[in-house]
Amino acid sequence: MRAAPLLVCPAVGNTSCIFCGATGATVKITREHTFSDWINEVLTAEVVGLNITCRRSIMHGPQTGTVNTWPAKEVAGHKLRAVCEPCNGGWRSLAARLPSQ
Numbered sequence: 001m002r003a004a005p006l007l008v009c010p011a012v013g014n015t016s017c018i019f020c021g022a023t024g025a026t027v028k029i030t031r032e033h034t035f036s037d038w039i040n041e042v043l044t045a046e047v048v049g050l051n052i053t054c055r056r057s058i059m060h061g062p063q064t065g066t067v068n069t070w071p072a073k074e075v076a077g078h079k080l081r082a083v084c085e086p087c088n089g090g091w092r093s094l095a096a097r098l099p100s101q
């Protein structure tokens with residue numbers, strides 16, 4: 001029996017940037033870590049155990065209410081396709097490094 005998921009990630013649409021709202025045929029929506037990488041350095045397997053799971057609930061569309069759960073290798077390894085390239089590579093990249101420095 002697996003332990004309850006430590007982090008529950010919301011499902012989001014992948015047609016517009018969740019930060020700046022950019023959308024359209026010329027906007028590339030990229031994968032972004034849902035949580036910063038430095039969390040993995042704090043919440044290691046020694047701290048949280050080896051049975052790490054990720055769970056996502058579908059909130060919209062025909063599969064509303066479906067809950068998917070899968071094993072994960074690290075607490076903060078989950079990514080969402082929800083951020084445009086300028087946000088992901090620009091201010092988001094800088095902001096993700098700030099807590100660990």
Ligand SMILES: [Zn+2]
Nearest residue numbers: 017020084087
């Ligand atoms: Zn953006």
